[in-house]
Amino acid sequence: MSRGAARQPPRGARSQGQGPRAGSRLRAWGRHHRAMSLDSARRLLRHPVGSLLTMLAIAIALVLPAALWLALDSARLLDAELEESATLTVYLAHQVDEAQAGRIDEAIAAHEGVARTRLITAAEGMAEFQQALGLADALGRLDDNPLPASVVVTPVDPAPEAVRELAESLQDMTGVDEVRLDLAWLERLRHLAELGSRVALALGVLFGLGVLLVVGNTIRLAVESRRREIEVVMLIGATHAFVRRPFLYSGAWYGLGGGLLAWGLLGLGSEWLAAPVSALAASYGATFRLPQLGAAGSATLLICSTLLGWLGAWIAVSRHLAEIRPR
Template sequence: MSERQPAPRGAQRARPGPAGGGRAWLRHHRAMLGDSALRLVRRPLATLLTMLAIAIALILPAGLWLVLDSAQLLDAQLDESATLTVYFDHDIDESRALALSETLGAEPGVAGTRLVTAAEGLDEFQRALGVDDALSQLERNPLPASVVVTPDDPSPAAVQALSQRLGQLPGVDEVRLDLAWLDRLQQLAALGQRVALALGLLFGLGVLLVVGNTIRLAVESRRQEIEVVTLIGATHAFVRRPFLYSGAWYGLGGGLLALGILALGGNWLAAPVNALAESYGARFALPTLGVSNSVFLLLFSTLLGWLGAWLAVGRHLAETKPR
């Protein structure tokens, strides 16, 4: 019996090593990424409607996000608005009032002070009434000197404690503050945060349902193809991959549409909002998402699309059995 001769060079097929397997895995991912995009492009109307539904589900939470950003800008100015007014005794002259103002500024919990002399207070009172020199005929200025105090901590409890402490200082006749609007502002901010979170979760679930239903229809339309590749040994990960990319494309497209609609809506509302603000003597610009928040919205929408596709394919792939 003759010895078995070795096979000629090139006839033996080497087993793919880890590097070759990794390259094949990457090639398949690139192929599925392009193939899923082409499938969506071939159905432009259905794809656009699905992405538009996702965009509509994202617009309201994103809009509330912008409103909360505006509230944060208002909260940044809270230190200037959350003030209390310290009124001195009527017999304190301007020099003594200046010394007391410096004393108040050195108190713990005080961020800043602004002295309003008796003459300045009378002028402000006349301007508020809309009359000039109407009270100049009075023999004695009825208004005392006062100091507007800006606290370090604008919370109602801290402001209340500071008010009680300043009211006990010598030369202080009365301390006035309005805590009702502070309480309302904080309650509205807390309510807005909860509403934004609830709507974000609710509409995020809506995105999952939209993408899941779309992917479910795609799985049903390709049921025979899935059965064939499953029969020849394809794994669930191999079968699931193109649908996951489709879901990601849907989410990314919906996020882009949401950003576009928000930008158009902001430009449309900018002129009347500016006109309304100017009528009150103020300047206000509608906030925008910015680069970081826009990227976050796109990543969030893409992740929702991917997750919705994962859930839909995982369920229907288990139900898809070879016949």
Template sequence: MKPHTPNPNKNTRRSQPQSRAPEPRRAAGAVTAHTSVGDRWHGWLGHHREMAGESLRRFFATPLASAMTALVIAIALALPAALQLGLVNFQRAVAGWDGQPQISVFLHKEARDSAVQSFADKLRADPAIAEVTYISPEAALAEFQQSSGLGDALAGLGANPLPAVLLLRPRDTSGEQLEFLAQRLRDSAMTDSVVLDMAWVQRLAQLTDLGRRLSAGLAVLLAMGVLLVVVNTIRLHIESRREEILVVKLVGATDAFVRRPFLYSGLCYGFFGGLLAWLLVALGVALLAGPVAGLSSSYGSAYSLSGPGISYLLGLTAGAALLGLIGAWLAVARHIKAIEPK
């Protein structure tokens, strides 16, 4: 009887394990997620919308404090705005006046009409004179009666006391040429007196320039005051939210992310301050419109005050909002960097 010998090939087939599919190899370490430009753009816009809405909610959540800050800004902006509007109304009031220098030549009362007409024609042919206007004694008396309101008193006079007048408009308005022309007219035998009406034109131009410069200087000073008000207000907001800023910086928030809500807060303060400033100026014009209209009507004029319109509203609110944004930026740039997690 033969001993049983195991088959090595058979045992080998049993002992070999069944082959398995290779498992996929996993990448070692952290995996970086890539976002598209469109996703970043939508996320940036979404955060801006969220911060704008949150700033408005915070503004109206404390109505008394917000209204006081906006009112301070409004008063600071209303002063130069009212001065500028007053300057515009003053320029409108004097727009009908002749702003060119004029020479009034009063002729002798004994001068004959033919001599006066000949003298006027001679002046019209003078190259230094652009225009000559003749006013007869009768026309001068009628105009004086209408403007002075002394018609009854002048009607009792036996004779017309006013002489004939020639109004001359010179071509060259320089001071030396005007004085030379006026002196040449005084030397004429036809003239009784010559009046150079240039001083009031110069005074009017200087007064307008003074008002313009005063308005600009006051606007610059009060704009700096608005910036200081916004800077101080935003600084208090930053200090009240210090813990919140520390938390968001710990999780990786950038300075741009942190400063965004404060910039919108400054924008809100400036916008509503400008809106209140426009309302204050409009209220002032409404209060003065009646007395100004009554005063102008007493002088036979239909002049009325011009109030701040829509363009004035847009310019004032946009400028105030820009000042609020700049003030908030200055406050945030100084105080946000000082708040860092340890």
């Protein structure tokens, strides 16, 4: 055995020495991140007016797409309520009597695509018609009831395609004269909801780019103001990641502050509009409340704003670090 081989330390001792060194490097890395985050926060607090204006610009850019998305959520809730109330009316032939109408109603209720049914006899239909028009005396003089019996059907699946298939299958039943349904309003509402979703997505992308520009311009000015300091630390061997770190934390703080302001503005706007919206809904005999962000929506807003601030800072710092050459 050679002397070099005899002098080599045991493998276990070598790994034990590397473990503490790796742990100390990890602790140092964590301490530096904590120090940079606190230092960047203190730098923002030294200029409260400028920092607040930057955060307010970010908040305004975030409020508009978030408010539109909340409006779309309320439209989707209304769409779901309207779908639940979607029905079709099956008009029976005039020669069908009440006993036959009852059997047809039972056959329709047994259909797999039908959730529930309500039979309206010819006499009940005439009574409702007289009450609605206020022509009880005039219609009471008729010898025969011209109105047929009908069955109001609530489908299991309120989708327009499924309702059309159900109407076609009910049309072929014996004793059925006509099946009437009106899905035009539901299709229009769905088209409007799809259009609103695309508009909200487009606005979100555009205003997200606006946030990147606001944060990027602010961080660019901060980099220029600390150019000499950056050149000095790069001369002594600092990496780009080391130099970039405090500016990334500044961008994240800007984004988080803008997200908190946007969250507050959305809450204030919702409270401000709650009373007139409730009054308008009550005038139509309905109850409606503006949707809130909730815990998941608030977390999504804050995470997106923080990531946008971080990304804007990363783009600005990376671009300007490539231009800085230590002298």
